[in-house]
Amino acid sequence: IETRPDAGRERRKGAPEVIFGETKETAQIIAMAHGLLAGTGRAIISRLRTDSLEEVKAAFQGYTVRTRDAARAMVIYGPEFVPNNTGGHVGVISAGTSDIPVAEEAAVIVEEMGCRVTCIYDVGVAGLHRLVTPLRDLFADNVDAIIVAAGMDGALPSVVAGLAPVPVIGLPTSIGYGMGGKGVAALLSMLQTCAPGLSVVNIDNGVGAGITAALIANRVAQARERQSQ
Amino acid sequence: IETRPDAGRERRKGAPEVIFGETKETAQIIAMAHGLLAGTGRAIISRLRTDSLEEVKAAFQGYTVRTRDAARAMVIYGPEFVPNNTGGHVGVISAGTSDIPVAEEAAVIVEEMGCRVTCIYDVGVAGLHRLVTPLRDLFADNVDAIIVAAGMDGALPSVVAGLAPVPVIGLPTSIGYGMGGKGVAALLSMLQTCAPGLSVVNIDNGVGAGITAALIANRVAQARERQSQ
Amino acid sequence: IETRPDAGRERRKGAPEVIFGETKETAQIIAMAHGLLAGTGRAIISRLRTDSLEEVKAAFQGYTVRTRDAARAMVIYGPEFVPNNTGGHVGVISAGTSDIPVAEEAAVIVEEMGCRVTCIYDVGVAGLHRLVTPLRDLFADNVDAIIVAAGMDGALPSVVAGLAPVPVIGLPTSIGYGMGGKGVAALLSMLQTCAPGLSVVNIDNGVGAGITAALIANRVAQARERQSQ
Amino acid sequence: IETRPDAGRERRKGAPEVIFGETKETAQIIAMAHGLLAGTGRAIISRLRTDSLEEVKAAFQGYTVRTRDAARAMVIYGPEFVPNNTGGHVGVISAGTSDIPVAEEAAVIVEEMGCRVTCIYDVGVAGLHRLVTPLRDLFADNVDAIIVAAGMDGALPSVVAGLAPVPVIGLPTSIGYGMGGKGVAALLSMLQTCAPGLSVVNIDNGVGAGITAALIANRVAQARERQSQ
Amino acid sequence: IETRPDAGRERRKGAPEVIFGETKETAQIIAMAHGLLAGTGRAIISRLRTDSLEEVKAAFQGYTVRTRDAARAMVIYGPEFVPNNTGGHVGVISAGTSDIPVAEEAAVIVEEMGCRVTCIYDVGVAGLHRLVTPLRDLFADNVDAIIVAAGMDGALPSVVAGLAPVPVIGLPTSIGYGMGGKGVAALLSMLQTCAPGLSVVNIDNGVGAGITAALIANRVAQARERQSQ
Amino acid sequence: IETRPDAGRERRKGAPEVIFGETKETAQIIAMAHGLLAGTGRAIISRLRTDSLEEVKAAFQGYTVRTRDAARAMVIYGPEFVPNNTGGHVGVISAGTSDIPVAEEAAVIVEEMGCRVTCIYDVGVAGLHRLVTPLRDLFADNVDAIIVAAGMDGALPSVVAGLAPVPVIGLPTSIGYGMGGKGVAALLSMLQTCAPGLSVVNIDNGVGAGITAALIANRVAQARERQSQ
Amino acid sequence: IETRPDAGRERRKGAPEVIFGETKETAQIIAMAHGLLAGTGRAIISRLRTDSLEEVKAAFQGYTVRTRDAARAMVIYGPEFVPNNTGGHVGVISAGTSDIPVAEEAAVIVEEMGCRVTCIYDVGVAGLHRLVTPLRDLFADNVDAIIVAAGMDGALPSVVAGLAPVPVIGLPTSIGYGMGGKGVAALLSMLQTCAPGLSVVNIDNGVGAGITAALIANRVAQARERQSQ
Amino acid sequence: IETRPDAGRERRKGAPEVIFGETKETAQIIAMAHGLLAGTGRAIISRLRTDSLEEVKAAFQGYTVRTRDAARAMVIYGPEFVPNNTGGHVGVISAGTSDIPVAEEAAVIVEEMGCRVTCIYDVGVAGLHRLVTPLRDLFADNVDAIIVAAGMDGALPSVVAGLAPVPVIGLPTSIGYGMGGKGVAALLSMLQTCAPGLSVVNIDNGVGAGITAALIANRVAQARERQSQ
Ligand SMILES: Nc1ncnc2c1ncn2[C@@H]1O[C@H](COP(=O)(O)O)[C@@H](O)[C@H]1O
Ligand SMILES: Nc1ncnc2c1ncn2[C@@H]1O[C@H](COP(=O)(O)O)[C@@H](O)[C@H]1O
Ligand SMILES: Nc1ncnc2c1ncn2[C@@H]1O[C@H](COP(=O)(O)O)[C@@H](O)[C@H]1O
Ligand SMILES: Nc1ncnc2c1ncn2[C@@H]1O[C@H](COP(=O)(O)O)[C@@H](O)[C@H]1O
Ligand SMILES: [Mg+2]
Ligand SMILES: [Mg+2]
Ligand SMILES: [Mg+2]
Ligand SMILES: [Mg+2]
Ligand SMILES: [Mg+2]
Ligand SMILES: [Mg+2]
Ligand SMILES: [Mg+2]
Ligand SMILES: [Mg+2]
Known part of the structure; x- marks a missing residue:
């Protein structure tokens, strides 16, 4: 075939x-x-x-x-493959424990595209105090783009986008049952976000979120590089 | 007829x-x-x-x-109507400016059922810093139940329910356009909440939210009263 | 992880x-x-x-x-855990036999939050005569909040809310097949209730219903206690 | 054309x-x-x-x-039209005031098909005590089929079908707003009924409900007639 | 339990x-x-x-x-059970071979309610010539009500209701894949029928269709009997 | 712009x-x-x-x-426009009176693409006897493709496709109210057809149906022409 | 049975x-x-x-x-079956590798109806350069109709219909996950096409697409034949 | 208020x-x-x-x-407002004429955030030849991010994302009628894209698309600037 x-x-x-x-x-x-x-x-x-x-x-x-x-x-x-290191930096955040697999799929892609990745997991809106410090550190560490994976209510990406000075990519996950379950409420809530600078990919599409975030980070990194030569 | x-x-x-x-x-x-x-x-x-x-x-x-x-x-x-004052206390919070009419419908009902109402408006997740102080004051003022009106992403009720020590009633509003618009994403996100102690009523149903909150507050107030006699 | x-x-x-x-x-x-x-x-x-x-x-x-x-x-x-007994009282009602597992999930949570629970099962609208006596007894026994679990048509919570003098929490279950099956019709019918004082949680969310009911009952019980000291 | x-x-x-x-x-x-x-x-x-x-x-x-x-x-x-009187008897019940127009559409058709019609309006599940006496009278008056018009939660047809010894036709109306509004929840709840002997027509289809009820009543009446000759 | x-x-x-x-x-x-x-x-x-x-x-x-x-x-x-024979007559028609199980569920119920059943299977609209003769025979045999089971396009019940002088009950089945599959298109098409005298039950609800048809047939049969005494 | x-x-x-x-x-x-x-x-x-x-x-x-x-x-x-006459022949059928405007939109396009059009209107499944003769005439008149416009139940295109020896294009119209209204049931029923040789265009898309039918008819006509030279 | x-x-x-x-x-x-x-x-x-x-x-x-x-x-x-060769020619195109099974189902039917089939697989819009040459060859080889199978975004049929001088049949496949997955987005995108001359069949309905394409091709071929005699 | x-x-x-x-x-x-x-x-x-x-x-x-x-x-x-010019460059593409208003909303925001904007309108997939040259020019002019507005089939963003070496933001518009109309098919098709590097915002959300694109472009521009000092 x-x-x-x-x-x-x-x-x-x-x-x-x-x-x-x-x-x-x-x-x-x-x-x-x-x-x-x-x-x-x-x-x-x-x-x-x-x-x-x-x-x-x-x-x-x-x-x-x-x-x-x-x-x-x-x-x-392959035997001759040389990984490249672009200097881009991407944050990957998950709302719950169950969202980690999809977040990891995004992280793999970002790494294979040559970026550094910082992961912050299980910091959803049911206990927002868990988010504050790691997020502040991420901003301080000059992150270029942030992926936020969340299922169920999908509220975390909006909260992060309300605070972050860089583009945020919402990554809904298929976690959740009942009406709006399997990621539907999460995706819709992200599409309806009242926070600025949040774009989304489809439910469980870690690959898509990773590519978008890495394309952003690599373009920024390239600009940094080019000038520094 | x-x-x-x-x-x-x-x-x-x-x-x-x-x-x-x-x-x-x-x-x-x-x-x-x-x-x-x-x-x-x-x-x-x-x-x-x-x-x-x-x-x-x-x-x-x-x-x-x-x-x-x-x-x-x-x-x-009517000429003989004597308003009663139960001693119950209900908070009514809105995420955006456009959610205020629905929040007000809830407030009217709560008042007519004899409760005191405290309103906090336009404090949605796009700028959560606006929420912190008024919410802390509300808890300190011995509130019995809280209604949170939100359209679009519907994220605020989950954030409040993650913090409040009393029952929270999510009140989705028909604000928002596109996929998940007219309150659909808001309602679904509230139904999918990962925060404990949040129940919901239908989109724009201020009357229903008000009655539920006042029933709670009045039962608490009645217990306070009964004992204090 | x-x-x-x-x-x-x-x-x-x-x-x-x-x-x-x-x-x-x-x-x-x-x-x-x-x-x-x-x-x-x-x-x-x-x-x-x-x-x-x-x-x-x-x-x-x-x-x-x-x-x-x-x-x-x-x-x-754990070895040192001391269960507390708040004095709150919650009713848990199911419409059909198949709704019992979800009703039981709610009951467990209510008990772990220190309340007394009264269960009334298999009393749906196809034969309402089964409901009358146990419901009257429940009101007489000073119940603080009532959870009503129902799948299929989801009609029972509206009937109970039309009669009960306390807040009712509608708990749709994923029982039912065909159009509106898996709890969808039940949830929608509860959201559309024409009876006052009914709020809802998502399909099969016994945990959420239990927490909300127990939060209400415990706040009432606390008011009773505080005054009686 | x-x-x-x-x-x-x-x-x-x-x-x-x-x-x-x-x-x-x-x-x-x-x-x-x-x-x-x-x-x-x-x-x-x-x-x-x-x-x-x-x-x-x-x-x-x-x-x-x-x-x-x-x-x-x-x-x-037309000038030569002679109304016929079949001897059939159909009940038409509405849950709310707002459902009356659709109920009336059904009643017109039933009458034009030669049946006697008994209307009982505004007896929905929010206050079921209003239903008991008129329904008992209807059964006693040898009704052949019953149409029940209801919007919002659509719970009334299931309650009636749980009690009535004749076929019940559920007639959902487009009353209700928010999720499941415009008759959707009402129709779905009727389709999911756990009461026996309830069939349905589409939202606001008073004509369809009327024809079905009258076809039933007329066939019964015809059997009565034929034998009594 | x-x-x-x-x-x-x-x-x-x-x-x-x-x-x-x-x-x-x-x-x-x-x-x-x-x-x-x-x-x-x-x-x-x-x-x-x-x-x-x-x-x-x-x-x-x-x-x-x-x-x-x-x-x-x-x-x-049970040992003392005496089947009764009401004299009612119900037709059960299926559009395709795959709809037969649901049609049979209806037939069982009709028989247990004391009616005679005539089954006509696999006569859907893709080849309407197969329907003509058996349907004419059914009308001639004094049928009291007809159940039509159909999945996929759900067109057959509308065709039968366009011809039959008795009430027709549409029984959608969960046959069909893709958009509108699992009986959704069939149910919607029946709800939207432009033929008079068709009411419907939910997808695969053979029990509901059977009870409704038998209630009709038995009431007619009872009228026949009563008079003939 | x-x-x-x-x-x-x-x-x-x-x-x-x-x-x-x-x-x-x-x-x-x-x-x-x-x-x-x-x-x-x-x-x-x-x-x-x-x-x-x-x-x-x-x-x-x-x-x-x-x-x-x-x-x-x-x-x-424009002044120099010369209409061409391809020799193709397309049938345009409508189920109801209300479907005629959409059918006419298709007819205009077919004519502008040089085909002959035969229209047969108001012959839906509620009274199939109206369809038989005109359809037989259409086949005899060597039609190349048939468009069938239908709203509500959308059953007619399946019936025609069960009989016609040429490609049939289903054209759902936005006629119908309630669940599956605005053409949704009609489209879904056509997509789920159990008759062979039926393809569809979107609701009310007379232009699309017309272009497809005329492309077919013109290709056939061209083959006829080419050989006859 | x-x-x-x-x-x-x-x-x-x-x-x-x-x-x-x-x-x-x-x-x-x-x-x-x-x-x-x-x-x-x-x-x-x-x-x-x-x-x-x-x-x-x-x-x-x-x-x-x-x-x-x-x-x-x-x-x-059977032993006496003689395959016939109509002279019709149908193209079958797939967007991705995963769409091939459904495309093959269409191809089988087209062949059994006596047409020649040309398959072009894995040429979706993520890399349109793969499409150009084989499509040009197909047009040159006097194709009568083209089937385009695509899941996920369903964009390829619109692109092909924008270029092809013959009828195109869109064949959505159930490939894709998340919102709009299982072929839903693909089907809807084809129904919404802004390209002329695209009609569709249901998700995964290779049989339906094959019959429609072969009916077109065979009618054209018949016209070619008849004249050449 | x-x-x-x-x-x-x-x-x-x-x-x-x-x-x-x-x-x-x-x-x-x-x-x-x-x-x-x-x-x-x-x-x-x-x-x-x-x-x-x-x-x-x-x-x-x-x-x-x-x-x-x-x-x-x-x-x-205000009188003292000084527009800033960041050096970022964003492309804004529309598929059809009717998508222009939404594309313009995005363009306004991008400009107000200090970026240069290049607009290319009415180049949808029904005639892809219109797209080739302007797109090549855009890449050559060192664009940092591209917004693609499209209604109906929503196919254009996938085509552009298959070619562009920068992040693409899909902006569905509410153009289109029938099933999947009002932008639903467009949004779903973009979410289901098989092209890499496409993220989306909600239907008609030009503001959201503009902010995301400008955040990307400004971060790249800032990196260029910072180094060049
Ligand atoms: N059966 C249940 N239904 C609804 N929510 C639940 C259930 N069990 C646990 N939860 C809540 O869901 C949250 C899940 O978050 P996580 O465990 O981090 O994925 C927990 O904080 C619980 O409060
Ligand atoms: N196959 C069936 N489809 C629809 N309703 C049914 C079916 N079998 C039984 N029922 C009805 O559904 C009700 C189920 O209630 P329960 O058995 O208490 O869960 C019974 O009272 C029956 O009348
Ligand atoms: N704005 C509202 N939203 C939800 N329910 C309402 C509202 N206003 C009134 N209701 C309730 O809906 C019922 C309507 O029934 P009816 O007036 O008979 O049509 C009343 O009994 C009220 O309890
Ligand atoms: N997990 C994933 N989620 C979304 N897209 C993917 C994933 N894995 C691969 N893809 C993309 O989907 C396309 C699939 O096309 P195909 O492999 O031809 O069926 C590839 O070109 C990938 O870019
Ligand atoms: Mg957790
Ligand atoms: Mg605001
Ligand atoms: Mg039971
Ligand atoms: Mg009323
Ligand atoms: Mg068959
Ligand atoms: Mg007509
Ligand atoms: Mg591929
Ligand atoms: Mg254009």
Whole structure:
């Protein structure tokens, strides 16, 4: 079966192609990973089903393989791959414990795009006192963009966007049951935010949030670099 | 056309019958108000359409009439009506300026049920610093229940419920446009709250929020009274 | 993986932190329970998955452990925990047999917050004659707040709120299939109630209903106590 | 513009064609009414817009014209039309005052199909004591089918169906605002009924409810008649 | 755990209580069945889960047990139960092969309420020629009410209601995928019918459709009987 | 304000650019019409608001202007425009009287694309006997594609697609009120059709249905022509 | 259990009956396949569940059986079946790798209706450069109709319809998660297309898309043929 | 009536407070504008209702007032206000003519935050050739972020994000009718994008899109500046 992984995306967009593992057969995933390794020296896979994980690992035994378990993510590096370090800095915040896997998916992507990541987890609005100090530290540490992952009421991104002097990306998670559950209320609340400077991606789309935040941070970092030369 | 306004509700429930003006003809409203005045000495009308307002006023010229304009509410008192003062205390908070009319509808009802009301308006999550001092004062003033009116993201009730030592009633308002607009995101976010002790009423239902809060406050006040005798 | 269970909530809010078991790994649940036991002497867990139950029990063998099976709830008490008895009284009513598990979740929380609970189950509107006597007894027994759990048509909370002289909390359950199933019709019908003094929590949110009812009952009881001293 | 009003329906179905006035131009309405008068000796029009009313009346000056104002319905009788009296008996109940217009639309149709109608209005679940006596009288008066019109929570039809020994037709009305408003909660609650023997028609579809109830009553009446000959 | 099966329903309503098996534990089902057998001599169970089936059968070995497999329905008769034969006649039509189980659920109930049933299956609008002859035969055989089960487009009930001289009950089934799938389009299309005399029950609610049809047929049959004496 | 009407579409696609009048200011409409007249010799405007109609007419006094009132459509021909006649043949059927305006919008487009149109109106499923003869004639007259416009239950397109030997395009209209109203049930029912060969366009999208049908008919006609030379 | 597979459809419609395997029991599938083989010499089964596959194959051992694995489709040919070759040509395009199974389902049907198929897979809008050359080739190869399968954003069909001189059928797939997932956004985006000449079928309805495209192509091919004789 | 406009936001966030005119009374708007002028020297008002426009202008006669008509936006400058020029560069693209007002709202905000804006309008996917050249020029002109406004199918932002090397903000507009109309399909399609680096704001939220884009551009510009000193 024919697939056309977009190896040129990295050069064109400054963002890597990511293989979405959930709805693909293991054989397809392996074939696409080979394609990307040949083209760019690295293959990133998200939402790897547990039944694919070991098979994919086995298929790339000669390679350096890094997994981020909570996020069900895997990165395979070819022998010549040289990680770059852009100097960008992204904050990743989660409202609850259950939002951590999606936050981690975003963090993996941000790192693979060469940024430094600071994570602050389980600081939701039910006890806002937990948020104050780590957030102040993050601002002081010259962060370029902040991702806020939240399910249920989705209130935390609005609170952070009311305070932060940088762009905030709302990342709703599918946590929550009943009416507005599975992330629906969280997403809608973020779309309806009365705080300025909050844009959103879809429910559980850690990859999308990570790419957007890293694109911002890398462009800022590039401006810093270019001038400092 | 026959109507059966429930004059016995006040005795049975401790909450007055309220005439919902929006979908009734002016003649019906006047007839029902006469029925309630005869039965309980007072008639409360909510959502009075502008085209009904003057006509209703004219029909009750000998009576004391009180209007709360933002809320489109009217109360008509019979000559023998004696307001009672229960000693209950309810806080009414609004997130934005546009939520004030709905908050005011709740305040009217709470007052008519004999409670003291403290209003704090325009203190939403886009600038949480505005909330801190008035909220602390409210707790210190021995409030029995708090109503929080919010549209758009509906995040404020969750923040207040995370802090308040008394029951909080979330009152979503129909403010907001686009996906989740007209109060939908606000209501869903409140239903999905991760803060404890928040129950909700429907979008724009100031009457319902007011009755619930006053029922709580009056039961507490009654216990205080009874014992102090 | 870092979690920050909010041990201070009990002091601040008068309501305990509750660990939501459904979307957490067993190891996370055990870690959080240890955190809460250390902070407050007690850990309450809701929606414990069957695969977690035995493991969690095993991890707390030296402790007193109480489970409420229908509700999939567990409470772990530290050696020094002294249950308090506030004097509050809450009624918990269910419309059908299938609504009982959610009603029980509410009952557990109400009890852990120190209130007396009276349960009346399977008295829905398809045969209202079953409701009359037990409800009259409940009013006579000086109940402070009533929770009404109902799925399908969700009509019972409106009927009870039309009669009860205390605040009623509507607790929709995910019982029902087809259009409006899984609790959607029940929740919407409660939000649209034409009876006064009914506020609601989300579908299957027994924890939320229990906390709200107990906050009300405890505030009333506290007023009774304070004066009687 | 060509229209094909179905004059044969009455013979085929035992139910008259009804012209839906709301989305038709006045000229179309008049043309269709002439068609039906020619074919069946009678034309029934529902949802007549106020701007059409006088024009239509003027166009049929030689005819007997009957209007039912609350329902915005009009019936035009040709000179030779002989009303028939089937002996069927239908009850029409409304929950609130605002539901009366839709209930009246159903009543008009039932009468035009030759049945006797008993109306009981404003007896919703917020004060169920208002319902008991009139309902008992209705059963005693050998009613063949009952229509229950309700908006907002839509709880009344389930209560009635729990008690009535005849088929009940739930008629949701578009009364109610906020989530589940405009009759949505009412319809869903009726579809989710836990009471037996309740079927429903769409929101505000008084015509549909009336035809179904009258078809039932007429078939029963016909059986009564046929045998008594 | 307490349950209150409504054994008096049969006398009050002329319709039996039916135990909904899907969301109940096997032990609860058996207890409720014993309750109904004691009260009425018969227990009807719908939506029996496969894991409950054998256990329930085993618990009632001395009894006559009848199962209708496609419908997952079971009826248990006590030794003294005497089936009655009312003389009512109900037609049950299905649009597709996949709608048959739901149609059969309706048929079981109709039979247990003492009516004769005629089934016509797999005659949907994709090939209407299949419908013509059996439908004409049904009318000729003096049918009192017709149930039409349909999923997907839900068009068949409107077609039948356009032709039938008796009340038609639309029974949407959860067949169909994609937008409007799981019976949603079918239900909505029936609610929006432009044919007269069609009322509906919820998706897959064969029990509800059966009770309504049998209530109609039995009332007609009773009129026939009474007069013929 | 800059606009870029796509005059090249006709050459590229074989379908004309159509100006959507409803959300444009009159000045914009006139400017775009001039652009299209210059590019292709003709300008087609749909959904012309009544307040724009006269102004637009006035602006093109020297031109041949054709309006189709029911459809709120206007076509302006430049002096050199030569209508072409492709030989394609399209049927346009409407279920009810109220669906005619949308059907007419489709008919205008089909004609402007050079096809012959046969219209059959008001033949919905509530009385299917009205459909039989005209449909048989249409098949006999060698029709290439059929558009079926229907609101409410949307059942007619499925019935026609069950019979027609050519592609059928379902055109849902926004006729109908209550749940599934405004064309929602009609669209969903068409998407869920169990008849083969039915594809759909959005609610009230007469333009889209017309273009698709004419593209089909013209391709067939072209094949006929090409060979006959 | 009685089924009535519509063997006459092929003659009447020019489109074969297709057995939908997903919601049928294996025994039903085999019985219906025998019916179709007897009537038309061929049986096509779609959405065959894995648990049915081998059983069905075993039941038709003497027959030629063709499976298309990605599409979970099977075709069984009787001994006398002669495939016909109409000369029609249909393009089938997929946006992503995950959309291929649904695209393949469409392709099977198109082939069984006698057309030639050209497939172009994995050319979505995230990298449009992949689309240009194969699309130009398709136009040059005299394609009669194009099916475009796309999940997630559903943007590709609009892009193709903006370019193609033939009818385009949008085939949304259930790929995508979060808000608008499972094909909902894809379908809605296609319904809202601003490109001319795009009609759609329901999510994952490869059979429906295939029949529509083949009906178009075959009618064109027939016109070509007829004239060339 | 008390309001608390957040004059400190500009210093804290780098983004101005914006008065949402649509749901406020004219008197409230004027009062809030005075508050902001006193605090920051400038007041920005969006969605000014036509009935407020002249009154507000009249109230600020001594001030410099700038209106952007398509966007219904107004900016009032105090005498000492000094516009700053950050060096940031933002692209604003619209798919259709009808999307321009929302695009203009975004452009106003971007300009008021000190950035340069390049607008490219009416280049949607129905004719993608119109997009190619202006987009290439935009990349060459060192743009920092791109806003893409689109209604109906919402396909353009995905196409642009597939090509652009900078963050893209999707801005759905409420253009479009029928299913998925009023911007719903557009928003969902953007949320479901398969292109990397696209985040979104709510339907018609030009202010939100503008603030996010300007925050990005200003941070990049600041980095450029800081280094160049
Ligand atoms: N977890 C994820 N969430 C959202 N998008 C993803 C994810 N993983 C991969 N993608 C993107 O989705 C596209 C999927 O296309 P395909 O792999 O062809 O089905 C890829 O180009 C990725 O950029
Ligand atoms: N603004 C309001 N919102 C919600 N409920 C109301 C409002 N005003 C009155 N009600 C209640 O709604 C019921 C309306 O019933 P009716 O007046 O009979 O249509 C009354 O009994 C009131 O308790
Ligand atoms: N069954 C339940 N339903 C609703 N809320 C719950 C339930 N159990 C726990 N919670 C609350 O949900 C919050 C979940 O946050 P976390 O455990 O950090 O994901 C806790 O603070 C609890 O107060
Ligand atoms: N399959 C079914 N569909 C709809 N209603 C049912 C069904 N089976 C039983 N019921 C009714 O639903 C009610 C369920 O209440 P409970 O058994 O108390 O949860 C019973 O009184 C039955 O009348
Ligand atoms: Mg937590
Ligand atoms: Mg404000
Ligand atoms: Mg029960
Ligand atoms: Mg009333
Ligand atoms: Mg079939
Ligand atoms: Mg008609
Ligand atoms: Mg791909
Ligand atoms: Mg344009």
